[in-house]
Amino acid sequence: MPFRPALAGVATAAAALFLLAAPAAPATADPSESVTVDPKGRVEADGTVTLSGTYRCSGNTGSVFVSSSVSQDSPDIRHGIGGTRAVCDGVKHRWENTGRTSQDTLKPGAARVEAVVMELRPEGILLLPVVHADKERDITLTKD
Numbered sequence: 001m002p003f004r005p006a007l008a009g010v011a012t013a014a015a016a017l018f019l020l021a022a023p024a025a026p027a028t029a030d031p032s033e034s035v036t037v038d039p040k041g042r043v044e045a046d047g048t049v050t051l052s053g054t055y056r057c058s059g060n061t062g063s064v065f066v067s068s069s070v071s072q073d074s075p076d077i078r079h080g081i082g083g084t085r086a087v088c089d090g091v092k093h094r095w096e097n098t099g100r101t102s103q104d105t106l107k108p109g110a111a112r113v114e115a116v117v118m119e120l121r122p123e124g125i126l127l128l129p130v131v132h133a134d135k136e137r138d139i140t141l142t143k144d
Contacts, residue, residue, distance in 0.1 A: 033057045035066065035115045037137040047103045049081050052096040055117050057088040057132040062121040064088050064132065066095040072111040079105065086117055108143045112136060
């Protein structure tokens, strides 16, 4: 199995676990940590989508990834678009995720993207998801 789809699956499963196990009180993100989404993404005729932006994080003990998803037409349907391994050294870095959807699923035009910097922190025998930063943004998908 290719690395990126497997990574996206792990990140999605971790996010679901996080939502199910999250405490009632929301955690406060460190203000020095952030993620941005570029105002334009690309969609190719074969359904390949590329999204990008920047991130900054620090203080990790586990593996950290920048995951992204995109929706178009219906906010209830999101398509996971890859995952990039993150370096949490307090410095601003670029991220770019590429993933493939069905050929006619996404088209050039308005879309909504969510990017999340998530750590899989070791806690005993479990890996617990810890969100370092997240961002939603309206973008334009352009044809490549």
